Amino acid sequence: MARNPVILVIASSGGHLTQAICATSTVEQQLVLVSNKNMLDGEHFARVHTIRDTQHNPVIHLFNFFSAIRIFAVEKPQAVFSTGGPICLPFALLAKLLRTRFVFLDTMSRVTELSNSGKLIKKFGLYDSFLCQWSSVAEQHSGIEYYGQAFDLGDNGHQ
Amino acid sequence: MARPLILVTMGTNDYPFTRLQQYIEQEPLYHDDRCEWFVQTGASDVGMHPAYGEVVKLIPRAEMENLVRRSALVISHCGIGSLNLMLQYKKKVIFVPRVSQYGEFSDDHQLQIANEIGNRRISVVYPEDDFPVLNYQELCEQEVLPAPVDITNYDLARVINFKLTG
Numbered sequence: 001m002a003r004n005p006v007i008l009v010i011a012s013s014g015g016h017l018t019q020a021i022c023a024t025s026t027v028e029q030q031l032v033l034v035s036n037k038n039m040l041d042g043e044h045f046a047r048v049h050t051i052r053d054t055q056h057n058p059v060i061h062l063f064n065f066f067s068a069i070r071i072f073a074v075e076k077p078q079a080v081f082s083t084g085g086p087i088c089l090p091f092a093l094l095a096k097l098l099r100t101r102f103v104f105l106d107t108m109s110r111v112t113e114l115s116n117s118g119k120l121i122k123k124f125g126l127y128d129s130f131l132c133q134w135s136s137v138a139e140q141h142s143g144i145e146y147y148g149q150a151f152d153l154g155d156n157g158h159q
Numbered sequence: 160m161a162r163p164l165i166l167v168t169m170g171t172n173d174y175p176f177t178r179l180q181q182y183i184e185q186e187p188l189y190h191d192d193r194c195e196w197f198v199q200t201g202a203s204d205v206g207m208h209p210a211y212g213e214v215v216k217l218i219p220r221a222e223m224e225n226l227v228r229r230s231a232l233v234i235s236h237c238g239i240g241s242l243n244l245m246l247q248y249k250k251k252v253i254f255v256p257r258v259s260q261y262g263e264f265s266d267d268h269q270l271q272i273a274n275e276i277g278n279r280r281i282s283v284v285y286p287e288d289d290f291p292v293l294n295y296q297e298l299c300e301q302e303v304l305p306a307p308v309d310i311t312n313y314d315l316a317r318v319i320n321f322k323l324t325g
Binding site: 007013014015016017018019022023024025026027028029037042053055056078079081101103105107108109110111112128129131145147148149150151152153154155 | 170171172173217220221238239240241242243244246268269271272274275276277278279280310311312313314315316317318319320322323324
C-alpha cells in the first residue's frame with residue numbers, strides 16, 4: 001500500500017518553528033520536521049529529524065547536505081517547506097537538484113529586509129514559491145509574495 | 160494565597176543575554192519569596208537564583224507553554240516564538256529586545272520587531288530605558304486564561320497549503 005505522502009518542514013528551534021507550525025496548519029499530508037534541536041512533544045509532526053546547527057560554523061552546511069540526502073531518501077517528500085534559519089540551505093539546494101517543490105516563507109522577525117538565508121535562496125533561485133511576512137519587504141523584490149503574517153500580532157486573536 | 164509567577168525567557172539562540180539577567184537580579188521582587196520566578200536562560204550562564212523559583216537553560220516547548228499559561232507576567236527577549244505564546248495567552252509582557260552593541264545578537268532585528276508590536280498588553284524596554292520596578296499587587300491581580308486563543312493566520316496557511324500541494 002502506498003504510504004501517506006510527506007511534506008518535509010525545515011525550521012530551526014524557537015520562532016522559525018513556531019511560524020512553520022502556524023503556516024502548515026491546514027496541510028493534510030504527513031508533516032515531518034527537520035530541526036537543530038528536538039524540543040517538541042506535540043502532535044503537529046509525525047517525526048522529527050535532528051541535524052547540526054550552523055550558526056557558528058558554516059562548514060556544517062556541507063555535513064548537513066549529506067544529512068539532507070539521507071533524509072530525502074528516507075522520507076521521499078512530495079514537497080519541502082521552510083521558514084529558515086540557515087539550516088534550510090542544503091535542503092533548498094537538494095530540492096532544486098532533485099526537482100522537488102520548495103516553498104520558502106521568510107521569517108516574520110525581519111521587518112526591513114530579507115533574512116540572510118532568504119537572500120541566498122532568492123539570489124540563487126532555490127525556490128518554487130517565495131513568500132515574506134511584511135509588505136515593505138515584498139515590495140523590494142520581484143517574485144516575492146505577501147499574504148500577511150503567520151499569526152495575528154494584535155490584541156484579540158480569534159475568539 | 161498562591162504566589163504570582165513571573166516567567167523570564169531568553170529563547171533558544173546561542174547568544175548570552177547578561178543585561179536581562181542583571182535587570183531581574185536588581186528587581187526587588189526577585190529577592191522576595193511572595194513571588195515565584197522561572198528563568199529560562201538559553202545560552203546565558205545560570206546566574207543568581209531568586210528567593211523562590213528556578214533557573215534553567217532550556218525546557219521543552221510544552222513545558223514553556225504551561226509556564227506561560229500560569230504566569231502573571233512574562234519578561235522576554237523579543238523573539239517570535241516567545242511572542243506567539245504570549246499573544247495566545249493574552250499575557251502582560253515586558254519585552255527586552257536583544258541588541259548587537261552588547262553582543263546579545265548578530266544584528267538589531269529584535270528592535271525592529273519591537274517597533275512593530277502595537278499591543279496594549281506588551282511594553283518594550285529599549286536599551287536606553289530603565290527596567291521598570293514591578294508591583295506585587297498588580298501581579299496578584301492578573302487573570303490567567305485556562306486555554307489559548309487561536310491566533311493562527313489561516314489565510315496564509317491556506318496559501319502555503321496550496322503552494323505545497325496544489
